[in-house]
Amino acid sequence: MLDKVIVGSEEWCAFPELGIPTIKARVDSGAKTSALHAINIVPFEKEGKNWVKFDVNPIQNNTRTIIHCEAILVDKRTVKSSSGYREQRYVIQSEMQVGDSRWQIELTLTNRDSMGFRMLLGREAMSGRVIVDPEERFLLGEPTTEKLKEYYQKNQEEKKGLRIGLLASNPELYSNKRIMEAGEILGHEMHFLNLKYCYMKLDADTPQIHYRGGRILDDFDAIIPRIRPSMTFYGCAITRHFEALKVYxxxxxxxxxxxxxxxxxxxxxxxxxxxxxxxxxxxxPLDTNDLIKMVGGSPLIIKLLEGTQGKGVVLAETKKAAESVINAFKSLNANILVQEFIKEANGKDIRCFVIDGKVVAAIQREALPGEFRANIHLGGTATIIKATPDEKKIAIKAAKAMNLKVAGVDIIRSSKGPLLLEVNSSPGLEGIEGATGKDIAGDMIRAIEKNLKISK
Incomplete structure (x- = not known):
């Protein structure tokens, strides 16, 4: 009993291994796990081990003070918050210092902007070492304002390059990780902005975008929207609000x-x-027969208008099959397109990656054996290819027609010449970077620099 540390309901602690000299923690024996406020969380490999890097704003309501941290990844688990919200979190282990005592604890990483404390100390970390006096606070001391300034003045980040927000849903996607990495390499301050955490204030005088916890997003130079199809309506509304705030x-x-x-x-x-x-x-449905006839008959492709990335695409090999599928969709009030099948493409298409009016890379995508492609990419293999002048011209013209600075333009080769299949406003980077070895993510960042006239 005498060997245990007596703490109050709030205490200041430190994490020397993470470079955090002091941070205020809420001591909560009702919580099982401990949690540390973290943003821009990115897993990576180092020396054959799984690591995670993340940024910590150790002072509540202060986003200018940033500590960049790295730690070995211990686990990834589902944690249920006090409000009942379940979240997948990365788990690390680090030495914590409370007063004169030090010991290793596990920490889950999560955005705690909406909480009153940047750190939550749970009972697993306290077991056998701590006694809590809930009526007291800061029994082990409290740093003065001057001391806090001394601790963190060197961590007050000066503006370097641009402040760029990546507006997306999944920080673990290859494309999103690469864009964050490329921006940092080029000297910009990158922030991953989860679409689900953004919300808006519509006001004629003071329009605002808030982030979970009430943080106002009013200090960005540019954003990169990478909006998943299911979030198109909300994601475009948030993007539109950034544009109203004069954010590129x-x-x-x-x-x-x-x-x-x-x-x-x-x-x-x-x-x-x-x-x-x-x-x-x-x-x-009464027009089904003529619809089939106008695209050259069977075989033909049937696409749901609401379908995305190959989903909701059907190859109808006979007229009877086409009638059945079309009528089935129509009975569900689903809007569909009927499209001719380009047999000579032989399951292949060309993806041209266009950035700021230039084709920066091109690959040929081919379905795996037995895989159906239906004039649209569904996976398979990707190989580097030299797009023809006509294909490049179509890709550039298509991106311009759609007014997209970044686009994945899918083209199919036919007996009539190259035909355009689809224009993707959030094209993936993994396949094209892997096949070509090109720094596509860096090209995207450089396009922002060019359009904002940033000289390097």
Missing amino acids: SLNSSAAITQSRDKLYSLQLLLNHGIDIPTTGFANS
């Missing part, structure tokens, strides 16, 4: 919105003289 968006909300409307985007492309596979659209 690499792809505009209007361009993303129209690129996600398959029918409208095809009409736009046709209006700009870009060839596509013959496509039909109708509202009534």
Whole structure:
């Protein structure tokens, strides 16, 4: 009993291994695990082991003071918060100092902007070592304002380069990790902004975007929207609000919105003289026979307008099969496109990656044996390819027609020449960087520099 440390309901502690000289913690014996406020969390490998890097704002309501941390990854587990919200969190282990005592504890990493404390000390970390007097606070001392300034003045980050927000949903995606990494390498301050944590204040005088916990996002120079299809409506609304605040968006909300409307985007492309596979659209099942006939009969492709990345795509090999599928979708009030099947493409398409009006890389994608592609990429292998001048011209023209600074333009080779399949406003980087070895993420950051006229 006498060997145990007596603490109050709030205490200041330190994490020497993480470079955190002091941080205020809420001592909570009702919580099982301990939690540390962390943002920009990115897993990586070092010397054959799994690590995680993250940033800590150790002082509540102060985002200028940033400590960059790295630690070996111990685990990843689901944690249930006091409000009942379940979240997947990374778990690290680090030495904690409380008063004169030090010991190793496990910490889960999570954004605690909405909480009153940057650190929560749970009972697992206290077991056998701590006695809590809930009526007291700071029994082991409290740093003065001057001492806090001394601790953290060197960590007050001066503005370096641009402050860029990556507006997305999953920080673990290869593409998102690479963009964050590329921005940091080029000297910019990168922040991962989870779309689900953003919310808006619509006001004629003081429009605002808030982040979980009430932080106002009013200090960004640029954002990179990478909006998953299921978040298109909300993601574009947030992007539009950033634009209203005069924050540069690499792809505009209007361009993303129209690129996600398959029918409208095809009409736009046709209006700009870009060839596509013959496509039909109708509202009534009574027009099914003529719809099939107008695209050249079977086999043909049936695509749900709301489908994404190959989902909701059906190859109908016979007229009867086509009628059945079309009528089934129509009975569900689902909007569909009917498109001619390009047999000579033989399960291959060309992905041209366009950045700021230039094709920076191109790959050929081929389905795995037995995999159905239906004029659209569903996976398989990717190999580097030299796009023809006509294919590059179509890709650049398509991105311009859609008003996209960054686009993945999918083209299929046919007996009629290259035909455009689709324009993707949030193209993935893994396949194209892996096949070509090019720094596509860096090219995206450099496009922001160019458009904001930043000299390096």
